[in-house]
Amino acid sequence: MEAEQETDMSYETIQVDPLSPIIGAEISGVDISKPLGNQTYQELHDALMKHQVIFFRDQEMTLDEHKAFGRHFGELHIHPSAKAPEGHPEIITIHADEKSKVVAGMKWHSDVSCDAEPPMGSILHLHTIPESGGDTMFASGYAAYDALSEPIKEMVDGLKAWNESAHVHRDRFGASGKLRDGDDAFPESLHPIARTHPVTGKKALFVNENFTTRIEGLNKNESDAILKMLCDHIATPEFHCRFRWREKSVAFWDNRSAQHRTVWDYFPQVRHGYRVTIAGDKPF
Amino acid sequence: MSYQTIDVKPLSPVIGAEISGVDLSQPLGNQTFQEIHDALMEHLVVFFRDQDLTLDQHKDFGRHFGELHVHPAAPGPEGHPEVINVHADAESKWVVGETWHSDVTCDDEPPMGSILHIHDVPDAGGDTMFANMYRAYEALSEPVRKMLDGLNAVHDSEHTLSVRYGDEGRFRDPEVRYPSAVHPVVRTHPVTGRKALYVNTSYTTAIEGLSKRESDAVLEMLLRHIATPEFQCRFRWRPKSIAFWDNRAAQHRALWDYYPQTRSGYRVTIAGDRPF
Numbered sequence: 001m002e003a004e005q006e007t008d009m010s011y012e013t014i015q016v017d018p019l020s021p022i023i024g025a026e027i028s029g030v031d032i033s034k035p036l037g038n039q040t041y042q043e044l045h046d047a048l049m050k051h052q053v054i055f056f057r058d059q060e061m062t063l064d065e066h067k068a069f070g071r072h073f074g075e076l077h078i079h080p081s082a083k084a085p086e087g088h089p090e091i092i093t094i095h096a097d098e099k100s101k102v103v104a105g106m107k108w109h110s111d112v113s114c115d116a117e118p119p120m121g122s123i124l125h126l127h128t129i130p131e132s133g134g135d136t137m138f139a140s141g142y143a144a145y146d147a148l149s150e151p152i153k154e155m156v157d158g159l160k161a162w163n164e165s166a167h168v169h170r171d172r173f174g175a176s177g178k179l180r181d182g183d184d185a186f187p188e189s190l191h192p193i194a195r196t197h198p199v200t201g202k203k204a205l206f207v208n209e210n211f212t213t214r215i216e217g218l219n220k221n222e223s224d225a226i227l228k229m230l231c232d233h234i235a236t237p238e239f240h241c242r243f244r245w246r247e248k249s250v251a252f253w254d255n256r257s258a259q260h261r262t263v264w265d266y267f268p269q270v271r272h273g274y275r276v277t278i279a280g281d282k283p284f
Numbered sequence: 285m286s287y288q289t290i291d292v293k294p295l296s297p298v299i300g301a302e303i304s305g306v307d308l309s310q311p312l313g314n315q316t317f318q319e320i321h322d323a324l325m326e327h328l329v330v331f332f333r334d335q336d337l338t339l340d341q342h343k344d345f346g347r348h349f350g351e352l353h354v355h356p357a358a359p360g361p362e363g364h365p366e367v368i369n370v371h372a373d374a375e376s377k378w379v380v381g382e383t384w385h386s387d388v389t390c391d392d393e394p395p396m397g398s399i400l401h402i403h404d405v406p407d408a409g410g411d412t413m414f415a416n417m418y419r420a421y422e423a424l425s426e427p428v429r430k431m432l433d434g435l436n437a438v439h440d441s442e443h444t445l446s447v448r449y450g451d452e453g454r455f456r457d458p459e460v461r462y463p464s465a466v467h468p469v470v471r472t473h474p475v476t477g478r479k480a481l482y483v484n485t486s487y488t489t490a491i492e493g494l495s496k497r498e499s500d501a502v503l504e505m506l507l508r509h510i511a512t513p514e515f516q517c518r519f520r521w522r523p524k525s526i527a528f529w530d531n532r533a534a535q536h537r538a539l540w541d542y543y544p545q546t547r548s549g550y551r552v553t554i555a556g557d558r559p560f
Contacts, residue, residue, distance in 0.1 A: 149494045155431040218425045225505030233497060 013040040016047050016054075023140040023258060024241035025051035032056055032250065033065040041072050048121070049199055053138045053253035053260070055243055061125060061250075063088050063274060070123050070276040077119045077277040079112060080165065080180045080187055081173040085274070089180075092275040094124065096134075098268030102172065105262040108139060108234050109210035111255050111277060114165035116189045120280035123252045126273035129245045133266035136243050136251060139259045141204030143239040144230075145194055148205075156193040156205075159218070161227070163211040164188040190216060193230070195283040197257050204257040205230065206283060234259060245271075256280060289316045292323050292330075299416040299534065300517035301327035308332060308526065309341040317348050320528075324397070325475055329414045329529040329536070331519055337401055337526075339364050339550060346399050346552040353395045353553040355388060356463055357445045357453035361550070365454070368551050370400060372410075374544035378448065381538035384415065384510050385486035387531050387553060390441035392465045396556035399528045402549035405521045409542035412519050412527060415535045417480035419515045421470055424481075432469045432481075435494075437503075439487040440464040466492065469506075471559040473532050480533045481506065482559060510535060521547075532556065 018025045025047055030040055047054050061069065067090060070076055076090035082104075084091050096103045111119050124136075145153070166186035193215065195206040207215075209231040215223040243251055253260060291304045301323055306316055323330050337345065343366055346352055352366035358380075360368040372379040387395050400412075421429065442462035445453070455461050469491060471482040483491075485507050491499040519527055529536060 147495075149498055151431050151435060151493055152498050155427050159427055217427055219423075221505055221509055222425055222428050225501050225508075229498060229501030232501075 011043045011047070013037070014043050014047070016051070018051060019055075019241040019243070022143050022239060022241070023052045023138050024055070024243065026055045026057070028057065030056070032059055032069045033061045035068070036072055045073070048252060048254055052140055052142075052258040053241070053243075053251060056250040056252070057246060058248050059125065059250050060248060063091055066123065066125055066274060066276050067091070070278050073278045074120055075279040077112070077279040078180050079277065080115065081169045081185055083173070090276060092277070094126070094275055095272045096264065096267075097270045100267065103262060103264045104172065105210075105260065106264055107209040108231065108259045108261045109208040110141075110206065110259050113163040113191065113206070113208060113211045114187045114189055116187070117282050118189075118191070118280050119255045120278045121253055121255050122275055122277045123250060124273060124275045125248070125250045126245050126271065127247060128270050128272040129247055130266035130269035130271055133263065133269070134245060134271045135263045136245070137261045137263065138241050138243065138253060139234050139239045139261075141206060141234075141257045141259060142202050144205040144234050144236070145203050147236070147239070148233070153194070156226075156230075159193045159215055160190045161193050161207050161212050161215045162188060162190055163208075164213045165211060167213070168210055191283045195256065198281060200257070202257070205234065206256075207231065208234070208259055256283070287319045287323070289313070290319050290323070292327075294327060295331070295519065296517040298419055298515060298517065299328045299414050300331065300519065302331045302333070304333065306332070308335050308345045309337050311344070312348055321349070324528060324530055328416055328534040329517070329519075329527060332526040332528070333522060334524050335401065335526050336524060339367055342399065342401055342550060342552050343367065346554050349554045350396055351555040353388070353555040354456050355454075355553065356391065356441065356456045357449045357461055359449075359452070359454045366552060368553070369548075370402070370551055371546075371548045372540065372543075373546040373548070376543070379538055379540045380448070381486075381536065382540055383485035384507065384535050384537045385484040386482065386535050389439040389467065389482070389484060389487045390463045390465055392463070393558050394465075394467075394556050395531045395553045397529055397531050398551055398553045399526060400549060400551045401524070401526050402521050402547065403523060404546050404548040405523055405525075406542035406545035406547055409539065409545070410521060410547045411539050412521070413537045413539065414517050414519065414529060415510055415515045415537075417482065417510070417533050417535060418473075418478050420481040420510050420512070421479050423512070423515070424509070429470075435469045436466050436492045437469050437483050437488050438464060438466055438490045438492065440489045441487060443489070444486050467559045471532065474557060476533070478533070481510065483507070484510070484535055532559070
């Protein structure tokens with residue numbers, strides 16, 4: 001573990017209970033529908049930096065309150081093509097029921113890494129959940145990067161990869177999605193394979209099974225093999241936690257250091273909620 | 285390159301040439317030896333037709349190029365430890381060399397080259413494919429080449445040879461029936477100075493310093509890469525043909541598409557030095 005993570009952070013306004021030593025912590029003692037005091041904001045941000053994803057229980061929030069909570073952490077991000085509730089372009093509806101043929105996020109991914117400036121984080125609030133099932137898994141990109149061998153680290157440190165969205169979003173949303181930009185409905189971007197987190201300064205593996213299609217500068221046979229290996233690597237259980245939702249739970253993940261994967265094991269039951277996404281900066 | 289004593293016709297621009305104008309059963313003159321060696325360095329595998337060679341003449345030809353190598357386990361004809369049988373017929377359950385490989389890379393000092401003389405060939409089939417490992421290396425992208433340049437790989441023989449020979453082998457060293465060695469993933473050819481990819485499907489089991497997942501992924505990628513047709517030629521045998529390959533720069537693969545027919549011959553293998 002990094003020295004920074006060993007530091008005993010003391011929280012004065014919230015309580016933080018880790019789900020695993022690697023990633024994830026449940027936070028209690030705060031009503032996030034209300035404006036946050038400076039100290040509470042700082043402690044939530046500290047906990048997010050340390051644990052990469054933080055969870056809250058029993059939060060009642062309107063869409064406006066949900067957005068206001070998100071704005072503490074930055075400008076809100078507008079998804080290039082996903083459906084939004086009327087009047088709330090910064091919100092994505094997350095919904096699955098007995099009519100669903102697919103659900104979003106069944107592969108390990110970082111949100112919207114196809115954007116030139118992918119989100120800093122996402123805040124998911126679920127209102128309706130199945131009796132059991134519908135967990136979300138989170139993986140630490142730091143732990144994944146750190147566990148690579150030195151020769152592979154050295155190689156990927158100098159490489160960038162294409163993150164594309166057409167193959168993911170065109171089928172899912174087609175022309176029915178709200179398009180953020182008619183000319184750029186399905187963006188693609190070149191990002192470092194190992195990105196440096198702008199706050200912690202630590203390196204995180206930043207390729208994902210959903211959006212990352214090829215490594216720039218390698219030929220196809222090489223790129224396919226290295227990408228597949230890295231994506232298999234991210235799926236290592238030791239880098240993960242698995243969050244069990246209850247109604248009105250919130251998960252807030254740092255999209256720069258963590259990946260996540262939804263588990264669709266509850267068909268035909270309903271799972272429903274909203275996501276607010278916070279804008280991020282260009283990966284380096 | 286111009287040849288005065290032999291005629292050299294490439295099979296492909298990348299690898300392989302057929303040599304005519306020389307009887308290998310007779311001692312080679314200096315100039316002829318030099319020209320055959322030059323052709324081997326240039327084409328990585330050279331072929332000869334209609335050669336009548338006894339086992340002793342076969343070995344004498346090999347000795348022009350170096351000491352002869354004794355295989356760790358493969359059986360051969362009585363009294364000729366430096367010769368191995370290459371034989372398949374209606375009784376065969378397997379044949380040697382059906383995966384891309386360089387010979388005996390499990391040895392610390394793998395062979396410089398091998399000379400295969402086939403006496404009996406099927407009506408059609410039983411070709412041998414050869415692949416140019418300089419080309420394979422050069423066709424890798426710069427970042428992958430850079431990574432591989434510093435790495436070593438384990439070449440093991442137990443998984444290959446123990447299944448094949450069990451207790452029936454002719455063991456060079458009864459204590460170490462199935463040697464294993466560590467060699468650079470990219471070796472520098474001691475004569476040409478060029479870099480060649482030096483991992484193969486038959487013997488290479490792991491890349492040192494990588495995790496198992498990384499090693500498996502990189503090795504699998506490289507072994508698929510080696511099988512690229514643009515790096516290859518395919519030699520069609522006739523009775524009494526010879527193939528002589530540079531084991532440091534070429535890999536090869538036998539095709540067993542002629543069952544239940546017979547294909548039979550002998551191989552003399554020339555000792556090599558430690559890869560670097």
